[in-house]
Amino acid sequence: MDDFMKYESELNNFVEQQPVAVMCLYNLEMVDGGILVDLMKTHSKLILGGMLLQNPHSLSPDEFLATSV
Amino acid sequence: MSTSVSAASVDISLRDQLSNLQALLVLSMRMTDSEDEGQILKLAATAVPSLARCRLFGACLEDGGWRVTSDAGSNAQAQLDVDAQLAVMSTAGGALGILQEPWGWAYPLRSVGGHFGFLAVGADAEPDAGDQFLLRVLAQQIGVALASALHHAHQREQAADLRTINTALADTVAALERSTAIHDRLTRTAVASEGQEGIAKALHELTGFAVAVEDRHGNLRAWAGPDQPEPYPKAATAQREAMLQKALDGAGPIRHEGRLLTVAQPREDVVGVLAVVDPDGVATEQTKVALEHGATVLAMELARLWGLAEAELRLRRDLTEELLSGTDEESAIARAEALGYDLERRHRVVVVEVSGKPRDHHAFFQAVRRAAQDCGVGKLLAGRGQSVVVLSDTDRPWEMFRSAVEQELRGGPCRVGVGSPCDRVVDIPRSHHEAQLALRLQTRSGGPDQATAFDDLGVYRLLAGVEDLATIEKFVRDWLDDLLDYDAGKEASDLVKTLGVYLEHGGNYDATAQDLSVHRSTLKYRLQRIREISGHDLASPDTQFNLQLAVRARATMLALRGVSP
Numbered sequence: 041m042d043d044f045m046k047y048e049s050e051l052n053n054f055v056e057q058q059p060v061a062v063m064c065l066y067n068l069e070m071v072d073g074g075i076l077v078d079l080m081k082t083h084s085k086l087i088l089g090g091m092l093l094q095n096p097h098s099l100s101p102d103e104f105l106a107t108s109v
Numbered sequence: 110m111s112t113s114v115s116a117a118s119v120d121i122s123l124r125d126q127l128s129n130l131q132a133l134l135v136l137s138m139r140m141t142d143s144e145d146e147g148q149i150l151k152l153a154a155t156a157v158p159s160l161a162r163c164r165l166f167g168a169c170l171e172d173g174g175w176r177v178t179s180d181a182g183s184n185a186q187a188q189l190d191v192d193a194q195l196a197v198m199s200t201a202g203g204a205l206g207i208l209q210e211p212w213g214w215a216y217p218l219r220s221v222g223g224h225f226g227f228l229a230v231g232a233d234a235e236p237d238a239g240d241q242f243l244l245r246v247l248a249q250q251i252g253v254a255l256a257s258a259l260h261h262a263h264q265r266e267q268a269a270d271l272r273t274i275n276t277a278l279a280d281t282v283a284a285l286e287r288s289t290a291i292h293d294r295l296t297r298t299a300v301a302s303e304g305q306e307g308i309a310k311a312l313h314e315l316t317g318f319a320v321a322v323e324d325r326h327g328n329l330r331a332w333a334g335p336d337q338p339e340p341y342p343k344a345a346t347a348q349r350e351a352m353l354q355k356a357l358d359g360a361g362p363i364r365h366e367g368r369l370l371t372v373a374q375p376r377e378d379v380v381g382v383l384a385v386v387d388p389d390g391v392a393t394e395q396t397k398v399a400l401e402h403g404a405t406v407l408a409m410e411l412a413r414l415w416g417l418a419e420a421e422l423r424l425r426r427d428l429t430e431e432l433l434s435g436t437d438e439e440s441a442i443a444r445a446e447a448l449g450y451d452l453e454r455r456h457r458v459v460v461v462e463v464s465g466k467p468r469d470h471h472a473f474f475q476a477v478r479r480a481a482q483d484c485g486v487g488k489l490l491a492g493r494g495q496s497v498v499v500l501s502d503t504d505r506p507w508e509m510f511r512s513a514v515e516q517e518l519r520g521g522p523c524r525v526g527v528g529s530p531c532d533r534v535v536d537i538p539r540s541h542h543e544a545q546l547a548l549r550l551q552t553r554s555g556g557p558d559q560a561t562a563f564d565d566l567g568v569y570r571l572l573a574g575v576e577d578l579a580t581i582e583k584f585v586r587d588w589l590d591d592l593l594d595y596d597a598g599k600e601a602s603d604l605v606k607t608l609g610v611y612l613e614h615g616g617n618y619d620a621t622a623q624d625l626s627v628h629r630s631t632l633k634y635r636l637q638r639i640r641e642i643s644g645h646d647l648a649s650p651d652t653q654f655n656l657q658l659a660v661r662a663r664a665t666m667l668a669l670r671g672v673s674p
Contacts, residue, residue, distance in 0.1 A: 068139070072151065072152065072155035072156075073136055073139075073151070073152040073153055073154065073155035073156025073157075073159070074155040074156055074157075074158060074159040075155075075159075076132065076135055076136060076139065076152070076156065077129065077132035077133075077135075077136065077156050077159035077160055078132075078159050079132075080128060080131050080132035080135050081125065081128040081129070081132060081159075086135065088135060088138060088139075089138075089142070091138075093131065093134070093135060095127075095128055095131045097123075097124035097127040097128050097131075098124075098128060099121065099124060099125060099128060103121045103124070103125075106121060107121060107122070107125045
């Protein structure tokens with residue numbers, strides 16, 4: 041799961057250099073509390089049940105990895 | 110440079126903390142959305158390592174023990190250890206010693222309703238103030254979510270209860286509506302006095318089944334619907350009574366030989382049967398309800414009919430009483446006419462009396478009434494002491510009538526006395542007197558129970574007609590005086606009776622001895638004593654005739670004295 045979160049974070053770096061908008065889809069029934077917390081930390085916007093939650097303080101991949109150590 | 114690195118590090122840490130707070134909000138939303146206690150605790154437990162550098166040991170709820178346990182929390186010894194500490198811990202929580210964890214803490218789980226458990230967390234070292242703050246808030250959010258889930262569960266239970274109650278209520282209302290419809294239909298029948306035919310018709314219309322109304326004996330009183338059996342089948346008396354008893358013992362309708370039936374019994378002696386013909390056994394609960402309502406209306410109808418019959422019977426009884434006592438002919442005829450009865454015909458008075466132990470007089474009266482009705486003997490009856498008097502307008506074989514009464518009494522023995530015919534109302538007391546006399550002479554003769562008609566009494570009838578009893582008495586004394594004196598002076602002596610039986614048997618020794626239940630030699634000795642005491646020659650035909658007449662005259666005299674005209 042840690043590798044997956046690393047992938048998520050790295051993806052952010054890649055997307056920033058491309059003219060695309062990416063939406064990551066997660067099945068809430070299969071996402072536990074830990075993943076939910078990490079997703080919130082690594083994404084600037086999160087749509088939960090139709091509600092938009094913004095996190096202007098989201099961490100870049102490097103920053104996230106640094107806090108996870 | 111180092112200042113710049115340190116500032117960047119503080120910035121990341123601050124943003125991490127702010128992101129955690131935002132994540133806590135997301136978690137809280139997910140937990141509050143969930144109505145499942147297990148899912149709430151699992152969400153929270155898995156979030157602990159992401160929110161702080163800690164490990165979850167488990168969540169311990171006061172009403173159910175450990176719910177979410179990590180590998181470490183599954184250790185039974187560690188659990189017992191923590192349990193012991195939590196048992197004495199303040200509801201504000203506090204430091205916790207957890208096996209193999211350098212640092213441990215118990216965070217209270219609470220809601221507005223109060224404290225309900227702890228979240229036990231362990232770590233390699235004491236987390237900083239920010240992490241501890243996040244853990245405390247997480248525990249608080251768990252409390253709120255669990256309380257909300259509990260509340261929802263209660264609401265769901267209440268809603269389920271309400272649905273169950275509503276369904277039951279709807280069923281009850283539907284049953285009541287059906288019951289009311291049935292009741293209304295049958296009540297209309299009762300109010301309109303449509304009788305037993307109306308009840309059968311209403312029940313047939315309500316249920317769709319063929320319906321029969323029967324009397325106690327199984328005779329058909331009304332039928333509604335198709336396929337009426339012809340002739341109508343009738344069970345044997347014993348089987349019928351057993352079926353009635355079974356139906357009366359049951360709490361509701363019973364099933365019997367392809368029919369669903371119930372018994373209406375407004376009085377002990379008034380019984381009716383209401384039956385629905387259902388050979389395939391497909392009658393529903395609604396049919397049973399209709400049958401029970403129908404039985405109630407039938408009971409009312411039977412009670413009404415019984416009341417009418419009883420009133421008519423009472424009027425007839427009163428008229429009979431007056432006729433027996435002697436009444437004004439004109440008014441008696443008028444009253445009889447009002448009852449639909451023709452008094453201006455030839456009548457006889459018939460007296461019925463039970464032999465042996467007296468019976469319940471009402472039952473006896475009813476037995477005589479039914480037998481008189483079945484045999485066509487007469488419709489005017491009255492109770493007199495232990496006997497029942499029937500004013501008969503026909504001339505039946507009286508022994509047959511007597512047997513019918515005995516049958517109605519289920520074998521109880523009875524005697525019947527019949528007066529001579531009378532063509533006028535004023536002669537009825539005389540016929541009554543004769544019937545009583547016939548009964549009394551029958552009793553005195555000591556013979557078997559039978560029907561005795563005054564007309565068949567022969568010389569007794571002639572003797573009973575003598576107005577001056579003193580003449581008869583003198584004749585009796587002339588011929589039997591010595592024997593009567595001897596019997597009176599000596600206990601256990603009954604020479605007059607012996608003489609009477611001997612003469613009735615025409616001087617036959619064997620028949621006389623058998624009738625008296627004595628030995629032939631005893632009889633010979635008694636006859637010798639009779640000859641000696643009375644001085645009569647028993648071989649003389651003239652003496653024999655006078656002695657027999659005297660014995661019969663004495664019996665008549667005694668019977669006449671016992672019957673007041």
